[in-house]
Amino acid sequence: MSQTRKSKIEHVLQPTWSALRKPVWGKLSWKRQLAESRLPQEITSIVKSVLAACRLSRGEKAAVAEELLAHFSDGLDRGESCSKLVQDFGDPTVAAPLIQAAKRRNRPMWKKSLRVSGYGIAGLIAAYVFISLWFHMGKPTPSVDYVTQINQPISGVAETDKGWPIYRPMWIKYKFSEGGRFDIPEMWFHEPDPEDETAPTTQRMIRQGDQGWEEARTAFGAHADLLDAFRRGARKPYFGVPLQSDPKKYSDEDFEAIFPGLEREDFNQLSAGIAGVDEETNELAGNAIVMILLPHVQVLRQAARIFVVDTRLAVDEKDSERALQNLETMLGLGRHAAEGPVLVCSLVGYAIAGMTFDQIEEILQADPSFFNDEQLARLQKAVGQADLREWLTFSGEQMMIDDMIQRTYTDDGNGDGRLTPQGIKILMSFQGLRRQSDDALNQWAETLAGPASLFVVASRKELSEKASQAIGQMAEDASQPFWQAEHADIAAEFEKEPLKYALLTTILPAGQQVRFAMDRLLGRQNAVRGAIALQRDHQANGKWPKSWEQIPKTILASPPIDQITGEPLRFKIVKDRPLIYSVGNDRDDDGGKDLEWKSGLPIPAQTLSRAHFIPDPTPDERTPDGDWIVWPQAEKD
Amino acid sequence: MKIERELMRGAGPIAVMQLLSSSEMYGYEIVERLAIESSGVFELGQSTLYPMLYNLEAKGLVRSREQRAENGRNRRYYRLTVKGNRKLEADRKQWSTLVEGLSSIGVTRQWDPLPALS
Numbered sequence: 078m079s080q081t082r083k084s085k086i087e088h089v090l091q092p093t094w095s096a097l098r099k100p101v102w103g104k105l106s107w108k109r110q111l112a113e114s115r116l117p118q119e120i121t122s123i124v125k126s127v128l129a130a131c132r133l134s135r136g137e138k139a140a141v142a143e144e145l146l147a148h149f150s151d152g153l154d155r156g157e158s159c160s161k162l163v164q165d166f167g168d169p170t171v172a173a174p175l176i177q178a179a180k181r182r183n184r185p186m187w188k189k190s191l192r193v194s195g196y197g198i199a200g201l202i203a204a205y206v207f208i209s210l211w212f213h214m215g216k217p218t219p220s221v222d223y224v225t226q227i228n229q230p231i232s233g234v235a236e237t238d239k240g241w242p243i244y245r246p247m248w249i250k251y252k253f254s255e256g257g258r259f260d261i262p263e264m265w266f267h268e269p270d271p272e273d274e275t276a277p278t279t280q281r282m283i284r285q286g287d288q289g290w291e292e293a294r295t296a297f298g299a300h301a302d303l304l305d306a307f308r309r310g311a312r313k314p315y316f317g318v319p320l321q322s323d324p325k326k327y328s329d330e331d332f333e334a335i336f337p338g339l340e341r342e343d344f345n346q347l348s349a350g351i352a353g354v355d356e357e358t359n360e361l362a363g364n365a366i367v368m369i370l371l372p373h374v375q376v377l378r379q380a381a382r383i384f385v386v387d388t389r390l391a392v393d394e395k396d397s398e399r400a401l402q403n404l405e406t407m408l409g410l411g412r413h414a415a416e417g418p419v420l421v422c423s424l425v426g427y428a429i430a431g432m433t434f435d436q437i438e439e440i441l442q443a444d445p446s447f448f449n450d451e452q453l454a455r456l457q458k459a460v461g462q463a464d465l466r467e468w469l470t471f472s473g474e475q476m477m478i479d480d481m482i483q484r485t486y487t488d489d490g491n492g493d494g495r496l497t498p499q500g501i502k503i504l505m506s507f508q509g510l511r512r513q514s515d516d517a518l519n520q521w522a523e524t525l526a527g528p529a530s531l532f533v534v535a536s537r538k539e540l541s542e543k544a545s546q547a548i549g550q551m552a553e554d555a556s557q558p559f560w561q562a563e564h565a566d567i568a569a570e571f572e573k574e575p576l577k578y579a580l581l582t583t584i585l586p587a588g589q590q591v592r593f594a595m596d597r598l599l600g601r602q603n604a605v606r607g608a609i610a611l612q613r614d615h616q617a618n619g620k621w622p623k624s625w626e627q628i629p630k631t632i633l634a635s636p637p638i639d640q641i642t643g644e645p646l647r648f649k650i651v652k653d654r655p656l657i658y659s660v661g662n663d664r665d666d667d668g669g670k671d672l673e674w675k676s677g678l679p680i681p682a683q684t685l686s687r688a689h690f691i692p693d694p695t696p697d698e699r700t701p702d703g704d705w706i707v708w709p710q711a712e713k714d
Numbered sequence: 715m716k717i718e719r720e721l722m723r724g725a726g727p728i729a730v731m732q733l734l735s736s737s738e739m740y741g742y743e744i745v746e747r748l749a750i751e752s753s754g755v756f757e758l759g760q761s762t763l764y765p766m767l768y769n770l771e772a773k774g775l776v777r778s779r780e781q782r783a784e785n786g787r788n789r790r791y792y793r794l795t796v797k798g799n800r801k802l803e804a805d806r807k808q809w810s811t812l813v814e815g816l817s818s819i820g821v822t823r824q825w826d827p828l829p830a831l832s
Contacts, residue, residue: 127761144741144764147787151742154785165745165760172761179768 107135107142117159120149123169130173137180205528212528215487215497223366223480227418227473228319239317240310240413245334247306252337254372259379263289263296264386282386285393294390297383304387307380308402311409316416322368335373358499361484362506367477374422377414381407381429388436392447400440401452405459407433412463418473420591426468427594434460434601438608438709442654445612453616454632457609465602469595471552471588478544478580486537494537501527504579533576544581547571551588559596560643564691593687600640604657604707607637607646611655621650641690646707657708662692663700672703726766727775728809729756731794731802734776738793740783741767767792775801 107128111121124145128138152162166172184192225232236242244253253259266287267278283293297304321327324336324344332341362368384403391400407429415426437456440447448456485500496504501523535543547567554562568589571578607625610633614622622628625636625645636645639659648657649669658669672680672689680689680701689701733739733747745763748756770776775798783789794802816822 141764143788144790147783147789148741148760148764150785150787151740151783151789155742155746167759167761169761171759172765175762175765176768179765179772183768183772 107138110139110142110146114146114150116146116149116153119159119163120146123163123166124149126169127173127176130170131177131180133177133180137184141176141180208531209524209528212495212531213498213524215495217361217484217486217497217499218488219361219364219480219483220488221479221483223476224320224322224364224369227366227369227476230418231315231317231319231416234315234317236317238313239315240313240409241317243306243310243313245330247303248334248373249330249337251300251303253303253380254335254337254376258338259376261293261296261300261383261386263293264383282382282389284389290393293386294393297387297390300383304383307384307410308406311406311413313409313413316413318373320366320369320371320417322364322366324370335370358502361499362503365477365484365503366473366480367507369419371417371419371421374414374417374425377410378425378428381410381432384410385432385436388440392440392444397448397452401448401456404433404437404456407436408459408463412468415468418470419477420469420471420474420587422473423469423591424594427465427591427598430463430465430598431601434598434605437605441608441612442709445654446616450613450616453609453613457606457613460602460605460609463602465595465599466556469555469591471548471555474588475545475548478548479541481580482537482541482544486540488537492538492541496530496534498523498527501530534579535577540578540580543571543578547581548588551592555588555592555595558638558643559599559640559690560692564687589687593690596640596690597685600659600705600707601710603637603640604646607633607648607657608655608708610637611648611657621655641692641705647704655708656706658704658706661701661703661705662688662690663702664692665702667703669706670703671706672701674701725809726756726762727770728802728805730763730766730770731775731798731805734792734794735799735802738779738791740789740791744792770798774798 108125111125114121124142127145128142131138131141133141149162149166152165153159157165231239248254251259264283265280266283266289267280269278270276283290318331318335319327324332324339325341327335336343384407388400388403391397391403411426411429411433413426414429415423437460481503485496485503487494487497505523534540547570550565551567554565554567557563566589568582571581575582610625610628611621613632614628617632625633625648637657638644639646641659641662642664646657646659647666647669648655650656651669656669660666661672672685674680680703685705689705729748729752730744733744733751739747741760741763744767745760767776767778771778771792774795776792777795778790778792780788780790813822
């Protein structure tokens with residue numbers, strides 16, 4: 078290699094080496110620098126004292142060492158004595174903190190930031206570890222038996238006032254409830270698609286004239302004892318089934334009636350179905366009142382369907398008394414379904430009442446004179462006695478939230494507490510956020526992210542207070558007539574912070590929907606009472622009255638109320654049948670013209686929402702025009 | 715004459731900057747020059763010189779570089795930056811004002827011996 082080439086290489090390598098040498102050297106050891114300095118021990122000692130007392134990086138210490146060694150070396154080169162130099166240098170205990178502070182001040186910004194960030198991160202990690210320990214020490218300690226509380230309303234009711242002891246033997250015989258999948262196949266008509274014979278048929282309840290009508294009559298005759306039991310039971314003021322979160326706690330008879338296809342052993346593994354959690358957590362969740370199974374409530378709807386078909390059979394057989402009894406039975410079934418103080422029970426009750434109103438409408442529209450005046454009066458009374466507002470209660474929802482809080486939060490004895498690891502598992506599972514198939518992932522997510530929930534999720538006290546406030550407001554709102562209620566979107570406040578109020582965001586919107594279902598049904602109930610009164614007056618006078626006021630008070634004590642406006646419903650006679658309508662939320666009487674969008678497209682009755690009911694002070698092109706026709710409006714089956 | 719530490723704390727950096735305004739110097743050289751040129755007034759405790767230099771460097775008033783000396787050791791040479799020059803100028807004015815002020819009230823005046831009391 079030529080000399081020129083070698084020097085070129087050195088020219089490139091030298092600065093690189095110089096740049097690397099310092100940190101590498103420094104990292105190796107500043108003590109080595111002292112050892113290799115060949116300076117007197119007196120000098121290296123003082124330098125060592127300074128550096129040992131400095132809390133600097135090894136590189137920084139190496140740089141200081143190099144400079145101080147050069148300093149003393151220069152002094153010696155000038156002929157100064159070792160002891161003079163040491164004396165002139167001064168006290169190392171004074172020098173060390175000054176050098177340390179100055180060197181630190183001299184660090185580049187990135188290094189300072191890194192250091193601060195490092196301390197910050199370390200602090201955060203330490204804090205998170207502390208919080209994690211605190212979080213993982215928390216355990217829920219449920220102390221209130223909400224199952225007993227939820228059963229309180231029926232606990233003192235005499236057996237003779239309950240429908241359940243009458244239904245129960247038939248439910249056992251016919252395996253009517255959960256697991257039994259009871260059905261009378263002949264009650265269903267499978268309607269083919271008139272345009273496509275190969276398309277799947279649509280199932281609806283059978284009517285006179287349908288193929289299989291006579292077979293249905295025979296099948297219903299074979300189930301006379303079941304229908305009779307329902308008729309007798311539905312007259313009782315109470316349904317009377319206890320509610321249990323643990324199905325094993327039902328009596329033998331109740332268990333056999335409610336779970337006819339199941340054995341008690343099937344429930345031995347009391348489980349909320351939360352995968353990969355300990356038995357204690359599963360039991361906590363499994364005993365919550367939200368886990369109460371309500372098969373007996375749900376199947377009352379099936380019973381109501383049976384009575385729809387039997388009523389059609391009765392009409393066909395001109396058996397008006399049986400038809401009337403069936404309608405009364407349906408209203409009783411609805412009342413029994415709504416007995417449980419939870420929203421789903423109210424909804425089932427309203428669904429059954431809606432089916433009853435449909436059936437009344439179907440009969441009176443087809444044959445207005447089917448019932449005599451006495452029967453119409455009975456029917457009018459039965460419809461009026463259905464206290465639909467009473468069917469809606471929020472006490473069960475309040476209990477559900479309180480119960481869930483006591484199963485997911487700690488209790489400090491003063492109404493406050495924090496979310497627990499078990500609570501996280503339960504809530505995540507109920508929200509569908511827990512992956513059933515990946516226990517390890519769940520475990521990691523809950524262990525690491527769990528403590529963070531303390532910063533996100535509301536405290537026990539806050540959640541309890543907000544829940545009581547919101548449910549109280551909802552109950553207060555629901556107790557007001559629709560036209561006077563505030564209609565505040567109570568759920569909206571909580572939906573802004575879905576994680577913080579996870580429990581509330583799942584329950585409150587359902588409450589508002591049920592409230593609307595109630596108002597809509599109240600509107601229909603008023604119209605049904607009005608329609609029956611119109612029919613009675615027509616049967617008495619041979620002509621239709623021109624106004625509600627023309628109907629005697631003995632038939633109609635007061636005009637039926639428009640649920641949207643609070644004023645009397647309007648009516649007119651079309652093709653010798655009454656048409657009863659509300660002027661709708663635009664308060665504009667369109668003469669009984671059905672609701673339609675401004676574009677002219679009709680709005681199907683089943684798509685009516687709260688927005689169509691709440692008065693709209695600033696109607697625009699999105700505001701529907703027309704009236705809400707309340708009678709007739711039956712959605713066929 | 716030994717200057718009190720508090721006074722030196724204010725005057726030390728300007729003295730060092732003044733030295734460095736003429737040329738770059740290494741640590742021991744600064745100590746030496748200060749002692750000679752100030753006739754011993756600025757005989758800095760050497761343990762305080764280096765923290766002072768590091769502080770000046772941290773403020774961007776001086777900059778340093780390494781260079782291998784004849785004795786084979788690496789020396790660190792310090793020189794004044796533009797910012798340091800400006801600071802020196804400003805400090806110099808302040809010190810002048812201060813000295814003038816002290817002088818006008820007689821602090822830095824040559825005192826005549828008081829007449830002996832008869």
